[in-house]
Amino acid sequence: MxxxxxxxxxxxxxxxxxxxxxxxxxxxxxxxxxxxxxxxxxxxxxxxxxxxxxxxxxxxxxxxxxxxxxxxxxxxxxxxxxxxxxxxxxxxxxxxxxxxxxxxxxxxxxxxxxxxxxxxxxTSVSPSTILKLAVHEDDRIIYIEPSSILYISRNDRETVIRTAKREFTSKYTLKELEEKLVNHHFFRTHKSFLVNVHQIVEVSTWSSSIYHVRVNGISEQIPLSRNYVKELRELLEM
Missing domain, CATH: 3.40.50.2300 (Response regulator)
Structure with missing residues (x-):
């Protein structure tokens, strides 16, 4: 080559x-x-x-x-x-x-x-994708296994990466992380949430228009946009 x-x-x-x-x-x-x-x-x-x-x-x-x-x-x-x-x-x-x-x-x-x-x-790993996700913490770089991530959320100021053990903050936008994790089965459930499909254990509804997902190990409800419900169910039930 x-x-x-x-x-x-x-x-x-x-x-x-x-x-x-x-x-x-x-x-x-x-x-x-x-x-x-x-x-x-x-x-x-x-x-x-x-x-x-x-x-x-x-x-x-x-x-x-x-x-x-x-x-x-x-x-x-x-x-x-x-x-x-x-x-x-x-x-x-x-x-x-x-x-x-x-x-x-x-x-x-x-x-x-x-x-x-x-x-x-x-091994056909594209430079645009990753094996581990790097985040800064003080003067260190911490490498996170994508499979250990439960979900990633974005608020007005920062991106938060949630694992079973702890949270990390990242300077990447949600869109950038979605692209980096494209080969690691993450799904955009909402404009502010990216969820590891392998960690999803439940999809629930409070009414005909309000949906949530729950992931392994935590009770927190993650919002699921109505427009994505069908796509997520098809993905989970394949």
Missing amino acids: TYKTIIIDDERFSREELAFLLSTYKEIEIIAEADSAEGGLILVAKYEPDIVFVDIEMTGMNGIEFARITKQMKKPPIIIFATAFPNYALDAFETNAFDYLLKPFEEKRLKETMTRIHSTTK
């Missing part, structure tokens, strides 16, 4: 160094380079690359902003940050970045990244 690759860095030396290291991998085809994130966005839209190596601190738009935009694309590329600054790691992984390489580049570290790419693509 050949991976169409773009390098984005405002320093020519860094672009050349990374291109040289990547030249030892026959599967990597460097199709374009850019010296700014804005220029990189144009190239990504034009060529639809498989992989993008991008610096973070650049004039104008930075690499984090670039990654946030590309993850909304219909075919988002694998994003690998290549930077001299370790302090952006938390922000980087919030964008669902695949990896975070520090300058000066090390051949061994780059090889580890390439091995992971091969493993991921062989």
Whole structure:
């Protein structure tokens, strides 16, 4: 398999160094380079690359902003940050970045990244979907198994992820999480709720127009929009 690759860095030396290291991998085809994130966005839209190596601190738009935009694309590329600054790691992984390489580049570290790419693509995991959900808590990143999530809700200010043990808050919108969890059987029961179908134990009605669902382990009633009742029942009763 050949991976169409773009390098984005405002320093020519860094672009050349990374291109040289990547030249030892026959599967990597460097199709374009850019010296700014804005220029990189144009190239990504034009060529639809498989992989993008991008610096973070650049004039104008930075690499984090670039990654946030590309993850909304219909075919988002694998994003690998290549930077001299370790302090952006938390922000980087919030964008669902695949990896975070520090300058000066090390051949061994780059090889580890390439091995992971091969493993991921062989198992057909799209970069737009996830194996675990990452959330920030103070100075840590916590990885949540999607199967352990009971439901996700959104209020005016934040998104709340509820598991059997505790709650987490996330900066992602409900729509973003719905897209990330598309392969993990989550169902939008209401404009403000996303529920793990495997955790649903009951669908109830208070009247002809008011519906709720209940999930494993908690008594809380989760609203179910009338328009979604038929679709959910068909899904549960398949």
